[in-house]
Amino acid sequence: MKSLDMEAVHAFVLTANLKSFTRAAEVLDTTQSAVSLKIKRLEHNLGRRLLERTPRQVRLSADGAAFEGAARALLAAHERALAAFGRVQRRLTVALSHHLVGSELPALLQRLNAAAPALVWEVRVVSSREALQAFDAGEVEAALVLGHDAQRADGEVVMHEAFGWMALADFQWPAGEALRLATQAEPCNVRRMAVDTLDAAGIDWREVFVGGGIITLGAAVLAGLAVAALGRRVAPPGSVDVGPRLGLPSLPGRDVLLHSQVRDTPGRDGLRALCAALVGSRA
Template structure:
């Protein structure tokens, strides 16, 4: 252990290790650091050599902490936080980043996503809005948002960075019951919601009778109605409540199209750009991309 304590640890290598451990992916960590997978792997290898410990178990499809890596992760986070505090001791001026996220994109992983940004850019003030994609694009186009993470729909702008493809299913609770011959009970958002339009169009084209039994003011309320067994809803399985499942096949419902999740951004400050890279990489990681 004396040899380990005499070595100076490279902070960028520690940062690479923490990101890879939290995102469970060399690729996602490389994206967040604006680097390459091979460079991140090399940094971590040199860190392991300096410590004399294997920190990560690597397989072609899985990255996970070793026993020593799990022990080192907490102190590594503390080291990075102490470094950030040292840099901020001279009163660094805080920058602001306003992000809008579609409520069809953000799920229970939001605290994890915000944690990644907070650790990467502790001097950044975040302003986060959750709303529908078209509303967020209006805010972005007006300059009220620095960035918007939205679903791409027909008839709206086709630029931006595609982060991933989002699938949708007919989500319901495991005890949801549909009586043969009765209209399908649906939980929907307002008619202005494009996922609402997507769902009812698919049902109408398939000749399936439906009735609106619940109108929600966001995915949290729609998810609550679904989890309560009141209705079926068109949701991404990634953001659907725990305990719900895609009942489309068992109910004979038509498949729903996928939608691209797109990042629209204009920040010019380096810290804001780094924060968005981290946010996008963490989002991809939660979706298994």
């Protein structure tokens, strides 16, 4: 009877989720070539090609799609077996800026579960300010935030977030009228960035909707109410950057920073998985 290498199965599930050997290698703290080799050996053992590799993307083959569900179930059973003797589960508490997660949150959580199934995730989605306050107060072990504060130098840059003036493709801004704007309630650094950019360009604007989080701003955008300054990665499907068409000034980007006090291996592995999942959600 054939036996399966659990590390190879894990590498396959991660690569399938993240659609990238590079992202999977980051989560596993290894090299891209090592991940590729594990999966090739798994494919050889099964006698099936599981992944289709092209220069631009990695996707499941028909056999890979058929195997993926069983692979996930196998990993889950493996974790249950390891926990049979009372192994204490690791709870990882993280605060995320609500500007970093939108409608893709379910897919993000799925990727996290595939990458670190043994972890219990406790996630707060709040403003960057609130996330840093919770981190500094020791209420969470890690915080992923937008880097607005140039004076604070204790975060690790995870990626760069590009912002755009997001709206429906046919959004109209009649001549002579103030730009209709959807924002988050004050205090919000992204709101401040947006209105400062408009003020510096001498563009008249008025708030027509004030929300709390990307989901509410995305709903206002898709309802055609207004333009919103949103990260292009998390803007709602169906919205586009109308800035160039409307002649709006470019918005500055922001680094995404990880602040962490985590030192143990399971926790650090979990944070690597979270960062890789966020980066992968740009695809």
